[in-house]
Amino acid sequence: MTDIAATALSAPDMPSPPGTSAPAARHNGALGFGGWLSAIWLTVITTSTIVAPWLPIDDPRITDFAVPNNSPIGKAGHLLGTDQNGFDIFSRLIWGGRVSLIVAVGVLAIGMVVGGSIGLLAGFWRGKLEILLMAIVDIFLAFPALILLIAIVAFLGADLTNVVVGISLVSIPAFARIARATTLTFSQREFVLAARAAGATNRRIILKEILPNVLLPLLAFGLLVVGIAIVAEGSLAFLGLTSQETISWGGMINGGRPALQRENIAHTAMLPAFVMFLTVLAVNFLGDRFRAAFDVRDAVL
Amino acid sequence: MSAPRSARRVLGPAPEAGALLDVEGFRTHFETPAGTVKAVDGVSFTLERGQTLGIVGESGSGKTVLARSIMGLLTARNVQRSGRVAYNGQDLVGASKQQQRALWGTEMAMVFQDPMTSLNPVMRIGRQITEGLRYHLDLPKGEAAAQAVQLLESVGIPDPNRRINQYPHELSGGMRQRVTIAIALACGPKLLLADEPTTALDVTVQAQILDLLNEQQRERHMAMILVTHDLGVVAGRTDEIAVMYAGQIVERAPTRTLFSSLRMPYTEALLRSIPKLEQPSHTRLSIIGGRPPDLINPPAGCRFAPRCPYAQAKCHTEPPPLVEADTPGHVYRCWFPVGSAAGLEALERNLAEHNPAAEAAATGDAAAAAAVEG
Numbered sequence: 132m133t134d135i136a137a138t139a140l141s142a143p144d145m146p147s148p149p150g151t152s153a154p155a156a157r158h159n160g161a162l163g164f165g166g167w168l169s170a171i172w173l174t175v176i177t178t179s180t181i182v183a184p185w186l187p188i189d190d191p192r193i194t195d196f197a198v199p200n201n202s203p204i205g206k207a208g209h210l211l212g213t214d215q216n217g218f219d220i221f222s223r224l225i226w227g228g229r230v231s232l233i234v235a236v237g238v239l240a241i242g243m244v245v246g247g248s249i250g251l252l253a254g255f256w257r258g259k260l261e262i263l264l265m266a267i268v269d270i271f272l273a274f275p276a277l278i279l280l281i282a283i284v285a286f287l288g289a290d291l292t293n294v295v296v297g298i299s300l301v302s303i304p305a306f307a308r309i310a311r312a313t314t315l316t317f318s319q320r321e322f323v324l325a326a327r328a329a330g331a332t333n334r335r336i337i338l339k340e341i342l343p344n345v346l347l348p349l350l351a352f353g354l355l356v357v358g359i360a361i362v363a364e365g366s367l368a369f370l371g372l373t374s375q376e377t378i379s380w381g382g383m384i385n386g387g388r389p390a391l392q393r394e395n396i397a398h399t400a401m402l403p404a405f406v407m408f409l410t411v412l413a414v415n416f417l418g419d420r421f422r423a424a425f426d427v428r429d430a431v432l
Numbered sequence: 433m434s435a436p437r438s439a440r441r442v443l444g445p446a447p448e449a450g451a452l453l454d455v456e457g458f459r460t461h462f463e464t465p466a467g468t469v470k471a472v473d474g475v476s477f478t479l480e481r482g483q484t485l486g487i488v489g490e491s492g493s494g495k496t497v498l499a500r501s502i503m504g505l506l507t508a509r510n511v512q513r514s515g516r517v518a519y520n521g522q523d524l525v526g527a528s529k530q531q532q533r534a535l536w537g538t539e540m541a542m543v544f545q546d547p548m549t550s551l552n553p554v555m556r557i558g559r560q561i562t563e564g565l566r567y568h569l570d571l572p573k574g575e576a577a578a579q580a581v582q583l584l585e586s587v588g589i590p591d592p593n594r595r596i597n598q599y600p601h602e603l604s605g606g607m608r609q610r611v612t613i614a615i616a617l618a619c620g621p622k623l624l625l626a627d628e629p630t631t632a633l634d635v636t637v638q639a640q641i642l643d644l645l646n647e648q649q650r651e652r653h654m655a656m657i658l659v660t661h662d663l664g665v666v667a668g669r670t671d672e673i674a675v676m677y678a679g680q681i682v683e684r685a686p687t688r689t690l691f692s693s694l695r696m697p698y699t700e701a702l703l704r705s706i707p708k709l710e711q712p713s714h715t716r717l718s719i720i721g722g723r724p725p726d727l728i729n730p731p732a733g734c735r736f737a738p739r740c741p742y743a744q745a746k747c748h749t750e751p752p753p754l755v756e757a758d759t760p761g762h763v764y765r766c767w768f769p770v771g772s773a774a775g776l777e778a779l780e781r782n783l784a785e786h787n788p789a790a791e792a793a794a795t796g797d798a799a800a801a802a803a804v805e806g
Contacts, residue, residue: 325612329564332533
């Protein structure tokens with residue numbers, strides 16, 4: 132888990148050239164079977180976590196004393212059993228999804244806005260500004276992402292806001308580099324010169340000509356980051372860097388670990404791990420399909 | 433908009449006296465670590481309202497840099513412009529960015545070489561046209577859209593109502609170039625700079641695009657600078673032609689004069705390298721041996737001398753000035769001009785000495801052309 136987060140957050144510098152990475156048959160705009168499955172899974176997860184307070188499920192913070200702790204799947208009215216505290220696992224999975232959703236949306240928003248702006252400005256203005264901004268970005272990239280993340284969260288305190296800010300902070304450099312690389316290629320294109328020849332100001336050129344072109348690769352990369360962010364949040368919770376009141380998948384895995392080791396009871400740790408695995412897989416799969424299907428730029432033709 | 437323009441045509445000469453564009457001793461230099469690249473080095477010409485000037489030259493002769501830097505589009509920090517460019521009496525070289533931007537789009541516009549890259553791939557055609565209209569002319573959304581449809585229709589795009597909602601990749605190359613022309617024309621500029629507008633296009637489409645440019649120019653009484661490397665392109669469509677070589681204008685004349693009594697050996701060489709229909713098939717294409725000179729350290733004498741079939745010792749040491757020919761408006765830079773006794777003598781002497789450039793010119797021999805240094 133930790134390796135994925137560390138490598139993938141720091142790796143991509145250049146976006147893959149549009150259209151070269153996916154076979155031509157994928158450009159028909161269809162999601163395909165796997166794509167639809169992913170979309171359905173993500174829709175189910177998203178809606179259920181949003182409407183969780185109104186769902187007819189057990190309170191995730193109330194211990195059921197009627198059944199033994201770590202009771203197996205399907206026993207005594209608990210669809211997926213109970214965990215080491217006697218909490219309903221099914222209910223906690225749904226409530227734990229909230230944290231993942233907040234982390235995903237928060238990191239995507241902050242990373243794209245801040246990282247995208249840094250990259251756009253650096254790529255468009257070049258010169259000293261670019262050197263300064265990119266030096267900061269490179270310094271951030273030089274830290275191992277997870278270590279930096281742990282340091283940030285340990286320093287600021289382990290509540291959800293700080294987790295989101297921390298993960299955003301380590302993802303901003305990657306967003307910035309992609310935005311800058313794409314801006315560099317697009318600001319050399321003739322349509323930018325054409326816009327300038329038509330009297331457009333630099334602000335107009337950045338916002339109307341370059342930004343829409345940079346947004347697509349940035350969003351495609353953003354979906355990849357969502358997967359990594361969910362895993363990263365899980366890693367932090369697994370390491371105990373989360374408040375005890377927060378229900379999260381990573382925390383559930385961590386909580387189920389003693390039972391797995393001592394009593395060979397697998398489901399308390401494995402169920403949240405499996406849900407997290409499916410979610411990240413779906414996000415990545417959809418991200419890939421998204422890039423292939425919506426990358427309708429002329430280089431593709 | 434069109435009313436005052438047609439009135440002006442009826443009244444004869446424009447009320448504003450003087451040329452639309454007056455370029456005098458214009459230089460564009462690039463500071464590079466290797467030295468100063470003199471991409472445009474002392475260019476002078478004037479362009480009257482409604483007239484067309486063709487700028488011809490091979491790759492690297494500075495014609496594109498000239499067109500772009502007249503407009504002031506080269507914004508890199510290492511660009512240095514000097515000399516005089518007056519648009520409608522207003523100086524452009526010393527003008528501020530804001531003053532220049534005020535002219536772009538509304539007074540002067542540009543059509544670029546490659547329609548594949550000069551349109552924004554993620555913006556609908558309609559919006560790319562209306563952007564300028566709404567920005568410069570403050571037209572409301574609906575009115576701008578209506579005018580975009582009209583513009584597309586006037587540049588010969590069928591079914592414009594459907595096209596405005598399409599993206600550039602849904603259009604063919606010729607169609608896209610028509611769209612870029614429509615964008616350039618949108619705000620009614622008085623000067624259109626067309627930078628190799630047909631080079632990236634199919635031969636069959638080239639003529640259509642050139643006809644379109646001419647037709648629009650006539651209708652709008654707009655001056656045009658047509659930059660190209662193909663003398664054939666400018667032959668029937670310009671009032672005047674300027675031939676550029678190594679950053680300088682080496683010959684300038686009214687189109688008819690240039691083709692009937694050219695003086696500059698470089699123009700002759702360019703003309704000779706156009707394949708002719710009456711030649712039998714498999715005739716070897718005539719080429720100009722050698723390469724254009726280094727613009728950081730141009731040759732001391734005539735810049736074309738190393739490749740010139742007429743070149744004499746004098747040509748290598750003394751740069752020829754721009755002199756006037758017998759016919760009015762015809763200027764050239766040459767010590768031994770084509771068609772003169774001195775030129776003929778120079779060519780014969782070079783042939784006798786087996787000068788490779790002269791032999792290549794006389795025989796069209798590719799091997800001799802390959803031996804030309806320069």
